[in-house]
Amino acid sequence: MFRTRTRSLVVSLCAAGLLAGCAGDGGGVQSQKLSTITGRGKLICGVEGKLPGFSFVGPDGKYLGLDVDVCKAVAAAVLGDPEKVEYRDLNSSERFAALASGEVDLLSRNTTMTLSRDAAGGNGLSFAPTTFYDGQGVLVPVASGIKDLKGLAGKPICVESGTTTELNLADRMREQNIPYTPLKFQTSDQTFAAYLGDRCVAVTSDRSQLAGKRTSFPKPDDHTLLPVVMSKEPLTPATTNGDPAWADAVRWIVYGLMQAEESGITQANVDAKLAEAKANTNQADLRRFLGVEGDFGKQLGLPPDFVVKAVKAVGNYGEIFDRNVGPASALKLDRGLNRQWKDGGLIYSPPFR
């Protein structure tokens, strides 16, 4: 009795974050964060909230988007219900503070993974697998006939000033020795207005941004994205370094979504696949992946069938992509780098063994 009481006291103190350093040594599997979340009964997920295709509020007050679906998948895997999520809209300046102070459990907010953000001496984040490989692209009118960066030689290019976008453009053009005239604007709206006003022959920004903006053009099909990618922007969900067990759980839930696509498991057929795995003892890979045998869930501190729950809630990675930013959405982004590794992309789940 006394022991359990002291223990619950310790747990609540840890949960309050007053004892630094007691997180992570909670006896093997059990993560402080996980028990906080299950105790609270909901996941608090930090999102951008105003980003087309990634996170926004639909007319019925429900959050939608690729980043949001990651939150839902984690909530489904941990708590068994994708709706048990409280979303916090975070701006770029407060996102890391919100994660560090424990205000959000998970940051799924189109955050680029970088060294300084990952390092313990930097922001001290722990990154899950990248859910969207973005990169800086160039949008040009189809009629211009421009096919690559060389075609832009001597031409004016619209770019937002004071951004890494501007610097990347300068770097890439200097590398290839292509002269050009940058037309700089303060805001993204001004930049695109100038492009549409024919003040420049091309506009550069993140490819997902360009695709999103293009849908609002009067004639979207008259504009095309050049196949160049000028910078690396791996947008990645993150947790803190403070709780490795929680970070592992999130990491493998996201990998689960990717592996599900690779294994051909979809939202529609996941139940059938589960029945198949249960019936057929020879399908060892499938049985382990769906939690019919083995203890992967237990090792992560999650229910054995966490992958089934996540996929049932939001579908596999490909379905999430298509629905939110791909062909089934208004953004109509190409899978590009976000294809499965078998199709030449970067989406690659390590084995579930």
Place this chain on the structure above:
Amino acid sequence: MNALLRRLRAELFATPADGALSVALIMLLSLGAFGFLRWALTQAQWAVVKVNSTLFAVGRYPIEQQWRLWLLTALLVAASGATWGLLRAHPRPDRTGVLWPRNDRLALVLLALIALALPSALGLTLAIQTRWWGLLLLLALCRWLAGRFGANLSSTGRRLAALVWPLLYLVGMVLISGGLGLVTVSPSEWGGLLLTLLASSFAILLCFPIGVLLALGRRSELPLLRWGSVLYIEFIRGAPLITLLFLGQNILGFLLPGGLAPERVWRAAWVLTFFAAAYLAEAVRSGLAAVPRGQLEAARSLGLSYPKALQHVVLPQALRVALPAMVGQFISLLQDTTLLSLIGLLELLGTARTVMANPAFLGRNGEVYLTLAVLFWGCCAALGLSSRALERRLDPHAVPSAT
């Protein structure tokens, strides 16, 4: 008709230069109006406002709990109607008043038009449309009843009736947030106009007493109180609101970790309150400075204690002088709530931004921002109008109105 023509000629076409200027301005204005109408009627796609109207009104407030907001609206409407009627039934003793002045009839007709046209224009269901009509009827009924029978109310009765408002505010808080047997609705689910009005009314109501105390503190003869007030006011006035909001959101999370810090909405509302209090204190101080010293001295020499003299002699005069400045402060406070969207709260502007991020409505910025402008204008105009009415009622030198 002739008189109108003559007036037009005198005002717009007095000299050839005047005439040319008038013609040019009229052409410019009609060109702008024509362009706007063409956009609004042919190019704009208003579906974004229709589909998201609930989101704009109450944000992510759970649909099955929205009856509570309707109930609150009905209570507010009833109280407004009753107050309106009582004010007309009890004109100031030194003035004559009529029960139904022309402006009141006009206002009622205007409200009726809005209640009839707006819900159907927004494509709301018939059930919701009938609720709007019901609210209108309730307003008219309460206005009529209070006007008809309110004259019999004694002055104590009127004082008690005024207590309905603070009571209603508390009831409203319970209805919105839950508790006392109602399902709790977390502040993170409040949004849209609801959050804007809630945050601004909370800040306006609380910053007033704090501001008055700060203003009195700044004029106090006790050094600690005086310097404390000066320090506070100058610190707040020296920092931009957005900085303080960020401070509230980010620092409190570290100081009181693990869910002990108040909800983000409340943190923001308190920051707004403390911010507005500093500015309000300066408005009140200007009012205090306008009251001649003799007033206080006379009151004291009549044997009133210092607090009594302040309460009955100095403050009423000071606040009347400061009223226009204070209302200006309230209006800018209402508009300052848009900054909450930058700290990730879904008040009106935040809702608008998230709606514009919906791929189904990409590029519909004009429609959304125009809607926002109309909503804000409506709220600010209501504040401005009521403050003007209050000023007229408090003005000791006003000529009795003839209407």
